[in-house]
Amino acid sequence: MPRDDGSKHRLLDPWLTDRDDVAAALGSDLTTGLSPDEAARRLAEHGPNELRADPPVPTWRRLLAQLRDPLVVLLLVAVAVSVGAWLAEGAEGVPVDAVVIAVIVVANAVLGVAQERKAEDAVAALARISAPTASVVRGGEQRRVPAREVVPGDLLVLAEGDTVPADARLVQVSSLQVAEAALTGESEAVAKQTAPLAGPTALGDRTNMAFGGTAVTRGSGRAVVTATGMAAETGKIAQLLAETEQEPTPLQREVSGVGRMLGIAVVVIAIVVVVTVLLISDLQTAADYVTVLLLGVSLAVAAVPEGLPAVLSVVLAVGVQRMAGRNAIVKRLASVETLGSASVICSDKTGTLTQNEMTLVRVVTASGSVRLEGAGYAPVGAVLADDGTDLAEGGALRAEVAAVLAGGSAANDAVLRAEPDGTWALEGDPTDGAFLVAERKLDGLREARLARSRRVAAVPFTSERKLMSSIEAPVEPVVDVEGAVGVTVVTKGAPDVLLGRCTQVLVGDDAVPLDDARRAAVLAAVEEMSGQALRTLGVAVRVTELAPDAVVDLDGDVLEAELEQELVWCGVVGIIDPPRPEARDAVAAARRAGIRVIMITGDHPRTALRIATDLGIVPDGARAATGLELDALDDDGWREVVRTTSVFARVSPEHKLRIVDALQADGLVVAMTGDGVNDAPALKSADIGVAMGVTGTEVTRQAGAMILADDNFATIVAAVREGRGIFANIKKFLRYLLSSNMGEVLTVFLGVVLAGVLGLAGHGEVVVVPLLATQILWINLLTDTGPALAMGVDPQTEDVMARPPRRLTERVIDARMWGDVLWIGAVMAVVSLLAIDIHLPGGLVEGDDGVDLARTAAFTVLVLAQLFNAFNARSGEHSALTRTHNRWLWGAVALAAGLQVAVVHVPFLQHAFGTVALSADQWLVCLVLASAVLWLEELRKVVLRRRDAARG
Known part of the structure; x- marks a missing residue:
């Protein structure tokens, strides 16, 4: 029936409609x-069969986006005010402060844009999900057309290896199986049929539909196109993706908050200082007022850590490069830190936690059972009996297992080949591939089979029969005891169906009657393996008296009726898409770090629970929530299930998105991994979306903030470790920058207020200040960038993954850090002002030097104190004396100290910054005063550690 949406070329639920009615409704002919x-x-009416792509963002808009940060806006305001003050002074020389800040802002913006471009180059552009060409019947002729020209009503011709170009209702199938993992998350290829379905079904259970972007792994078929482009299932996901807003990262929110707070603080500080100076000074000329204004501007600039945006970008960029070395490509700089804050990792199953390579792991025969070690398509691993013995010695069990593996490999259309790089690749059905790999694990078995027999005919697999048979003829004619030359029928398929066609069972090399007891034992083994979420397939054989030439000309129906009867049961195998070997350790590491791991998959609940249990995501006995169960819940029920359930199966893209939203509503930072188109909306909505680089679709890579080049779940945990280390380093240089800037602000403010006490007043200056504006700007330029950058690449501490993830309510700059900032700032101000008092007459400590030397001493003490503070700031609890292994920090401190010596002793720099030379004794005094910042902070840390230890 046509949709009631104004379109006559789309159907409502075509999977519930008979194929003839579907064709009629679409105005198509099945022939x-x-x-x-x-x-x-129709192409003109509906448009091309492709997804809408967002237009590229021009560079100028990218640059403007980098300047929207509140802290950057604050710096731009500081530039404007600085230029205004420079103009008011007469525009002499160069406005150094404005130029320096402007250069930092521009460099930060360029760095951000360059990193985005680099990530885009690594990921490449969004590729079309559709196949480049498609085979269709038009006007009674089969022809190849560009996939973008496929329209609703087209009759598709599907063959093994094809990518389905659009959503289509199947009208004819022959052993058709389609891999739908990219769309539904189903790990196994889905057998297709043509009959209408009985009622509402999930996307993964619509067996009479083929969906755009999926791949045909076996067989052939024909289908009528029901939806193209944005109307197809992939288009619906793309639309959902476009409607999903990407939230700012926790770090972006925090830095924005700091910027706003500092903006208010800067204005207040500047006003208070300027008003205070005006009140205590006897200003007489316009130049005096300009000097006061310039002081206020300089102090405002001093209060803003202008190096913060640039340092933050550089540190995140360094983290991006580190992650790239670990096969994690980060598209947005801020996403690096977000991983470190992740409290939940929602992971897809197929291809992410598992290898997406079906593996035969167990064989059960009349004489016992064996397990096969190794995983994936590499034919490496032992074949061991249940008691641990190897099957190399022969015996009845080995003969039976060999018959099962050789038989399953003979009744097989897949191809397994070794690649030049040492890996193995499979063409064809993954389940067939599992037999080919397992056969190679028994030495000599494959070679013996190929030397013994060859295929002369086959009965293909169909979803109705659930069987496949290969008719094998001897390579060299063999005469049986009665003198007849016969072919062998090798059949594999669903155990319950195949068992019904068997009359005997293989025991060693002999066939014995299949009595009720043996039949019950087989069914019990099948039930046991199904309970372990293994896909079960039986293998049976029959030796006939038919000559090869007599079989070749028989059609499939005759072969089925004549040969797939009175078979000899060989055994049953268990197959599974195995977990990645490193995934279990990665899950354990995540749990130790306080990170919850949730599996969200379109696969069967039993399979999902088996993998989740094997990996340690859930304990034995846990249950999975399915999409149909979720649909029946109200909002409160949704939230409760999401809080208590860690395995979700048979879910749709909408379910995945809603699960992520529910977790975020609980205040959790969510990392979502996935590889299929169905994962893309949830990846975009999550705090950080992690796409698979090898098996992932281009749509998923576009939606993700990070891409795993190796599809390895363990890489996520390594990236979390990197993100936590980066966050710890961000806290270090924030503590350093804010406390150092606080020291400058308090030094100037207290110096102005206490000018009379310190002996600053009465030296012939109308405006009495402890530091000149140029000296304040020099301190910012010298100490804000180099040491902060060095702290940004501080080595990670061993306990970085032993702490729980930080809560969203936990501030980057919390109350404890603000206490550190105020304490260190106060110490810096006290020792700097003490340097003035020591050298000037009339203060608390009597001196005999002039105001220029006193200012130089205070200037030098403040610089050196900030360099000592660089070692303090590396930890709020641990001693600076135990954390000395950062050669970049030592280099930055040495360079800054050398430049300060130059400012004090080089004549032209003395003139520019108002300094005079200091004697060796005076340098020693400055060094001792500045070092008080280190020693007093060490004492405070000792007190804090003892207090924390006492609290337990």
């Missing part, structure tokens, strides 16, 4: 398809 003229008309 001749559409006419070329009608196809052209």
